Amino acid sequence: MPPVPSEEGAACRDAIFEKPPPALVGSLQVNKKLQSGQRIFTGQLKGPESFTVDDKGNIYTGTVDGKLWMISGDQLHFITRMGQDMPECGTPDYEPVCGRPHGVRMDQDGVDGLPFKFLNGLEISKKTLIYFTDSSSKWERRHHKYEVIETNHLGRLLAYDPVTRTGRTVLSGLYMANGIALSPFEDYILIAETSICRIIRYWVSGANAGKKEVFVDNLPGYPDNIRLSSTGLYRVGISTTRFPSFFSPFLDALGPYPFLKRFIAKVTPLSFYSIFLQKHGLFLEINNKGDIVASFHDPDGSVTWAVSDVFEHNGKVYLGNTELPFLVVLQ
Incomplete structure (x- = not known):
């Protein structure tokens, strides 16, 4: 079993959730x-988390077993894999050798990657600068x-310049930095801090260059990827909701009890936490002022839950996820 959470980390969480989930x-x-x-x-794609599209309209996505796929019309094509080909690929223990693609974007130029602990979100600017997140320098994705x-x-x-082939840290000290999205004018970038919702x-750029500020706080769940829609709204996939249920929101409920959190982490496997998570599908639409203007729900998870990405293409919306064995499309 992996090392248990530290006391410092537990104490930090106690100070984060000062308000209950929004009504x-x-x-x-x-x-x-x-x-x-x-x-x-169904049964062919497990955890198609993020998407991109080429100039021919083919959609690409990566899955939990380390594979990259292309969707052409109603056909699914295997492209390549990120790591070794092993029967165990798709299980957490084998992610370090099989790979697990997260953010997927189409670029016309080849870009060398940088070896980080937990690479996650990805965004390519019109200035050929590539932004990406490293969610943690301690824990891997699994x-x-x-x-x-x-x-x-x-x-x-972080930012990577493919011309000079140099990378740099743009912002550090983030809480599980996850999905990112550039504004239409690329004067700011949004970053999902998943662990604190x-x-x-x-x-x-501009007069506020270098300034960091809260865009939207106290989300009704844990945000994953962020996408700019054709209507100018930001669509945010919610991986896990914080809604009250028979099992009240697990992480919120444990917030005031650091000793209980450490005890549970010591004596239970990671799979234990899943039984407390409600199967409620959700993504949000947020305007450029940080206001939630619309929400899209599947309250009993009959079609989907754990939404990781909301990708729009040719009048359809593709809903990604990190573990489920299917892809959901909305007309």
Whole structure:
């Protein structure tokens, strides 16, 4: 079993959730909009988390077993794999040798990667600068639940210049830095801080260049990827909700009890935490002021839950996930 969360990390979480989850009213009113979705490639794609598209309209996604796939019309094609080809690929213990693609984007130029601990979100600017996140310098992706429980601030936003082939840290000290999205004018970039349920904005140019600020706080769940839609709104996939249920939100409930959190982490496997997570599908639409203007729900998870990415293409919306054996499409 991996090392248990530190006392410092536990104490940090106690100070984070100062407010209860937001009330499910107004733009957060529970609905069944996601239940109009259709599952495709069931049993063929496990955890298609992120998406990109080429100039021919082919969609690309990576799965939990380290594979990269292309979706052409209604056909699924295997492209390549990130690591070794082993029967155990797709299980947490073998992620270091099989690989696990996260953010996927299309680029016309080849870019050499940098070896980091937990590479996650990816965004390519029109200035050929590549932004990406390293969620944690302590935990790998397969142990991401420990990163959430500990609430470390060991995440980073980095930038890579393919012309000079140099990388640099843009912002450090982030709470599980995850999905990112550039604004239409590329004057700021949004960063999901998953473990504390918020999104921050970092200004990369203009009068506010170098300034970091909270964009939206106290989200109704843990944000994953962020996408700019054709309507100018930011779509945010919610990997796990914080909604009250028979099992009250697990991480919120444990917040005031650091000793209990450490004890549970010592005596239980990571899979234990999943039984407390509600199967409620959700993604949000947020305007450029940080207001949640719409929410899309599947309250009983009958079609999907654990939404990682919301990708729009040719009048369809593709809903990604990190572990589920299917892809969901909304018309």
